Each structure stands twice: as structure tokens, then as C-alpha cells.
Amino acid sequence: MTKPVEAGCGAAILDAQGRLLLIQRLKQPEAGAWGLPGGKIDFGERAEDTARREILEELGIEIELTGLACIAETIDAGDGRHWVAPVYSARIISGEPEVMEPEKHGGWGWFDLADLPDRLTSPIKDWLRAQG
Template identity: 45%
Template sequence: MEKERLPKVGVGAVIIDESNKILLVLRKKAPEAGCWSLPGGKVDYMETIENAIIREIKEELGVDIEITQLVCVTNHIIHLEDIHYVAPTFAARITNGEVQNREPHALEKVKWFSINEIPENITMTTDYALKQLKLL
């Protein structure tokens, strides 16, 4: 019997600092390896989406965040990569810590970008969230 295939849930955070720069990470792994993305990750079983993004940002970047709003939910479906995520994206601000790449196995780079200088090779979820915030 074939295993039932279900969408996964992934969360992301739009983090903009006081100088109006946005924090992006360059992905090494699928989905969308080689693209700049909002930081985030997968939701664990019995974990809220809010707790998941706070945990993921701490694990990935070593900083504490405060969620300020739910920005959007992306249908992250990529047939070529056999990927299906439902991806809530939050706006958040850093409350404590200095940003660092704590997951070099998964992230090539972590970088702040001016809102006017967003790279072209961004993930589907990043593109959608920034359009919802009228930043693209």
C-alpha cells in the first residue's frame, strides 16, 4: 500500500532592522537550494506555528524574536522538487542576540539586504511575503 502523502507546514519570518534592512539566508538544501529565503523551518508535531518560528530562528540564527504580525500563508507547491508546504510567514523583530549562521550545513550565508537591493534569486515564499508587505 502506498504511503499517504500529505503537505508539510513550514514557517518563515520577515525580520527588518531599524535601518530598514531585511535578513535573508542563502539555502544549501531543497526546497529551492541556491535561493535567498526568509529564515525559518518546519513545524514539529504538537507545536504551534508561533512557537515554531521562535524556535527555528533561535536554532538557525541564535537570536530571540518577537512576532509582530502574521503576514501571509503561501501555498509552497513545487512539482519539479516534489515539494508541498503550507507556509505561514510572520513579521518579527529581534529582541536579543547577534545574528549568526548556526546551521552552516543548511545555510550558505546569512545577510542583511537593503529593501531596495533584494536579490533576484529569492524563494517562492519570500517573494510572496514581500509582495504582501508591498516591499517588492
């Protein structure tokens, strides 16, 4: 029996200095790694709406999506699932980031692209490859 592919989404949020907003995952897939905020797409919810909703739930910020940056894939990175996720470019339009779900996230931070954490999730690696 084959498993279904899961659909998620995320956003690459850059600040005025060109730093990237990352959160540290505490749960699988890729527990302990730093990645883009986002989450699972609910049936009937558009991916763009999911990205805005999930990031508001995770970090307490409202974002504006400015484009589709790439499509990310995570295949069995600790949860036995295959995830496909659009990753959007975005910017904060309201609020200051804070961890809203401490059971899911160990922290957040702004990172210079030349000085990213050692452990990164596959979607951030896909996003970095798409940036050239």
C-alpha cells in the same frame, strides 16, 4: 496516491533601517536561493513557537513576533513537496545573527528591499506581494 501537504513557517525580520534579514538555503526546496529564516512545524507545536525556535537554532537570535504577514506556499520547488507556511513579521530582541547550521545555510545578510538578491525563495516572493 497523493502526498500530504507539509507545514512550515518563517519570519520577515526587519532592522531599524527597514532592511530584511535573509539566509541562503543550501538544501532543497529552493537550494541556493535566499529566503526567510524558519522551518518545518513539528506535530503539536504551534507555528509561532516553531518560528521562534527555528530562528534561534538557525541564526542564534531571539525574536519577537509582531503579527502575521502572509501565508506562503511552495509547490514542488525541488523537493517534490507542497509546503504551506505562515510568515510572521518580527524583530530581534536578543543576539546578533550568525550561521548556526552551516550544513543548511550558506550565509545571511541584511538586505534593502530595493536591492534584494536575484534568487529568492517563494515565501519571500509571497511576503513581498503581501507588502503591496
